[in-house]
Amino acid sequence: MLNFQNDISLRQYNTFGIDAKAKSFINVKDSNDLVEILSQNSDQEILVLGGGSNLLLTKDYPGLIISIQTKGIEIIKEDKKEVIVKVQAGENWHEFVLWCLEHNLAGIENLALIPGSVGAAPLQNIGAYGVELKDVFHDCEALSIATKKLEIFNLNACDFGYRSSVFKTTLKGKYIINSVSFKLKKEPHWVNTSYRGLEEHLQGKEKTIQNVARAVIEIRSSKLPDPKIIGNSGSFFKNPIIPIDDFKKLELKHPDVPNYPDKKGWIKIPAAWLIDTLGYKGYRNNDAGVHQNQALVLVNYGNAKGSEIKALAEKIKTAVQTQFSIDLEFEVNIV
8 A cells, every 4th residue: 555645844855954845755665666656646746755865955845755765686697707786776875885895896885975875876977086877887777757667778878977867867857767787896806096085095005895995985974974963965066077278267367276187178177176265165154054174065054944055055156157257067956
């Protein structure tokens, strides 16, 4: 029997801790129930929640919120060098990383401690410390809201970009991720320690996937607030990628600007540096603020409204555009 709830608070279902309400809400622990739920609510707006870690609620939601809680991890194919692991969408991402470490499977150790669910990971092509989801992605199973049928999306079909996928662009709101399959490596492992700071953190230690994950966890914990203590959604802004000619103009005014080569003719600029340079790190207006240790992270100190967090984000975006002529993009999905 499907258990719909009405007018419930979503505070515990989003890592910002925003106290918005949902007109209708249901937890889904069996993916087979999804077709029935969609059929019964074809006239309603639908929002799918995983871990609620990439979401800013700015108002009460007028339709149905589906919280995906499906569980399961299984190896579906393997050979001497690698395995294909199929993971249900409701699994916690970090717990899946720990499962891989326990089974000595390499590929996602750099993505440790990223908040959210496995099903949400392909939507924005999560990435950290030199690794992106697309690097280990095999395929995903997604339910079409229109046809109520499952479809398989391979790597090319997902059209992964920087913190983006087809599910955030042309197919936004049209599919529900049911499961994700990953291609992971057995020993001997190759680890990616190219990201600045990670190599330093590992000095004197054996470069195992377990040590890489520990280093990532230590670095992230020192920079990023725990959502259970201070409401946040991790990095709120994407790092802008600008044409090299624009970068040269920026460098003339700001010779100390950090930068990283991207695709040919383009340069990536750390959004945190832009925001920090403008003096916003540690900024606070009532309960909406910018974290004191990481300018990319907007926080809710207790009872901020989603609209207040959004207003702060817009203020920062405008200031960066005015000062640096760079258009910051939000990484977080605003509803």
